[in-house]
Amino acid sequence: MGITTIASIGAGLAVLGAGLGIGKIGSAAMDAIARQPEAAGKVQTAMIIAAALVEGVALFGVVVALIA
């Protein structure tokens, strides 16, 4: 049986935030690469780093949900 408590709703909200954040990062990266394809490597590196940081924040939420 899954956890049917507020904790799982909280985890879902955290994932929602992560999805929005990483989506924005991805879209900005796409725009940057489209403008200047030579800089694609640097843009991609920066995108991955920003995505990992945003995911870190989302996982704080998941951890709190797991503890509850």
Add this chain to the structure above:
Amino acid sequence: MKKYVWFLLSLCVLLTFAIPVCAQETETQPQDTAKQIEESSEIAQNIAEPTEAAQPEAAKEEKFDVTSLIMGHIKDSHVWHILDYTKEENGQEVEVPVAVPLPVIVFANGHLDFFMSGAFHHGHEAVTKGDNTYILANDKIYLANDKGGLTFQNGEATEAMEFHESLEYLEANAEAEIANEKPLDFSITKNVASMILVSIILLIVFISFAKAYKKNPGRPKGLQAVLEPVFLYVRDDVIYPNLGEKTDKFLPYLMTVFFFILFNNILGLIPFFPGNANVTGNIAVTMVLAIFTFLMINLNGNKDYWHHTFWMPGVPVFVKPILAVVELMGIIVKPVALMIRLFANISAGHIIILSLVSLIFIFQTIAVAPVSVIFVLFMDCLEMLVAFLQAYIFTMLSAVFISLAVAEHKH
């Protein structure tokens, strides 16, 4: 023709990675979980045809317990469990666990006791050394109460039982709270043994690289050709841009952190014996790494760093105390964030892979198997990326924080 052979071989290896994860059993139940065990051991033996091997058995009496499987993998344990197989014993199918017992080192009442965890027989026996009796329950070691068993907490009341009684009670109520005292536990558990293994690997690999580099500074070969570019990339593109001239002072620490986290992440993804230990997904391990970064930052902080923390120049006087509080919180929160980021990313990855494989057992149809295996393959590739990425992020953020602490400001 040769290309096809390589492709098929690598496909088999990848599928082998994905399937045997489910062959891990956590608690040994010498009763009738035989059907579920047969399924998983069949799959573990069948390398090239995993989907066909997931033959659904006839109606199972017991429900497949996903949570205990996953938690058993994520949590630490005193026994390094490898696999289970069934054998016929007195007409009944008994599940025999194959495991590596690890040393137990406990300190209680002034005695330091040392014995192998095999003496616990997976929790079915209590071990007595001198005055102390130890019981293994829920992967933790407790000191037995006066009756020789466990004391359970029911709300306010405690209920002390004898040994076998308490074992039965625990099997019936898995959620029961145990109120016994715990000794100080310095055992070599699965995570400790895995960390020792990774340390030995790190030492062997990098000392041999250093020697080879001195002897032959030309083009490297073999494993050195793979790891040297990674090393140079981290040094030149992550650490040097942040630390500048002070790179050499902090390079040993930062490189150790990077490769330690990387090797542990990768070993955690391997589903069979020397791998499979969830080291970096254990919050105690990541806490220690974050504490090391915290110490490196603050022990090397120069006068400007502390000045800026407590009495930030360039802001109005009434703001400075507020900023001091905020900066102090920041000093604690930044390593805490490092700790939680690494722990949550790695644990979540393991949980997802185990859940996807467990889908086959929950639905008990062959139709789920191809979907599940492909998903697991994809998630495994993603987890490899996460393994590198988390090591890189931890190192990069540590480098940035250290650079902030040792930066020389020209006022």
